[in-house]
Amino acid sequence: MAVRDAVARAATFDHAVLSFVGPTGYPMTVAADFVVDAAGVTIDVGPLHASTRPADGQEVGLLFSHIRPQPGIGYDERRYVNAWGRAQVRGTHVSVTIEQATGWDEADVPFFEYAERTLPEAKRYMDELGSKPRLSRFWTVFLAARLPFLTATIVPVALGGAVAARDHRFGWGWFLLALVGAVLIHIGLNMANDLFDDASGADEANVTPTPFSGGSRVLQYGLVSRRAATVATAACYLGGIAIGLGLAAARGWGLLAIGGVGVAISLAYSAPPLKLVHRGVGELVTAVGFGPVTTLGTYYVCAQRWSAEALAVSVPVAALIALVLYVNEIPDRAGDAAVGKRTLPVRWPQARVVRGYAIGAGIAYSAVVGGVVGGLTPAWTLVALLTIPMARKVHRGLVRHYDRPYDLMPSMQANIALHLVTGLLLLAGYLIDLLTR
């Protein structure tokens, strides 16, 4: 922190805490009033009793600290300035010309970002101790697999099943096998993404991760080794592919085409040489993978044929899941840009990104209406339009909090809920249609 900045910030505190090494070798610490000089580099502390004043010329530290206790929450308004300089004793006062300063204000750097920035310090310290951070097995798997994001797979799989049910082709066994296979590929994709973003440095360069962006962080935090993550990734892919091959053998080799596209997209998303997410097409392939590929694949597993209806109903959730990725990339864009991961929010200015969100949501809702107007999907699926206010809320959040990752979190959360709720309403539309036929 620059000296003048530190002194200017110090001037906003109520009192100073002066410290110096006393004659017994212990730090002597004493609080007092203070004033800042007009030049903004010297701080005059006092009055102080003679027994608690440093020697003239002694190096001293000054701490200015503030918190606001918040019952039931903890603290907020945390900020401090640490400054050092030589003491000049002038009567009962000690004048300190500041030579060096550090500090933190959570209004400027939110606590979570502050903690991320000190990650290397933690790693060094724990390495020296031979200590490794850990969590329970449940939470480690929860984080590493990014389990809450599995709704991105569950929704399109369920829609594929719903269309099959409407065609009287639904079978629980085939449906559940398709679900398990798709979930395994999705978990493999999540972990592969962490591995490749760790290798490229994208996740390390990102100091503003949120629960919705910046990867799972299990590798950065040392909760999972790269080796374990690699083995788990391979196991998920092998399991998913094995189920897919088994389903193709049992239900029709046509499944190989769409399953192959799904697996290829999930790998090429992060993995070299294609690294599609680095090339500004990550959002598009995410839409394809978590939309038509998954819904059509599930339908095929159940019905052993293709369906224009399954394709039509997959488009809204495809658009909305692409928007989930798109919004979650906004707080990551500095870290992504640093390693050449040129996502759309990296490539585009704020206004275009926000406009892009509106267009994406418009595509999703147009597809809902288009499916019904085109006679492909049941009229009851129009109930999904009820989520339009949610989309508008996310859009407003993007406008207001675009540059503040932690303030953007409610919008990211609402955007994920938008995909899930819209998908559930589409399913509800199918259920009502089935019950009222």
Next chain:
Amino acid sequence: MRSDSFSGVLPEQVEALLNAALVAELTVIDGRGRPVSYPLIPLYDGTRIYMTSAALFSKKLRHIKANPKVSVALTDPVGVPLEPFARATIEGDAVVHDGDLHTDWERLLPLWRAKEPVIDKFVKMRFGIPLFFERSVIEIAPTRVLYWAGGATHRAPVVTELAAAK
């Protein structure tokens, strides 16, 4: 060793400050011989002062390991909500306990909870910021106390030597 006039090893009025304090300033001496202060929540069991530090903010722990002489100051009327207001500085010798960063500090949870009940909620959500809950314990044996009634540090402090507490 406890004096008859103390409920713990510290003078009663200082214990009252310490027990009320939501934040104190821990001052350590860095490798250059320079004092460095950190705002931390102080915990007190009647004999020792305890503070905990996340591995994320471990510089102070290195300093203490190199030079265990520290002081704990209670200075802030907001962070030490006690009437009548007073200030105190407690000098002491610190030891860093970092055997198991994941669990050792949890023995202090009863003391921590008494001051900051919300800590239980944070501990349950430790998966959200796991390295914040990999923590070392700083145990401080007080050796000398300076006390300023009314927080008036322009006056001479009341000094209590606590060599016996060591």
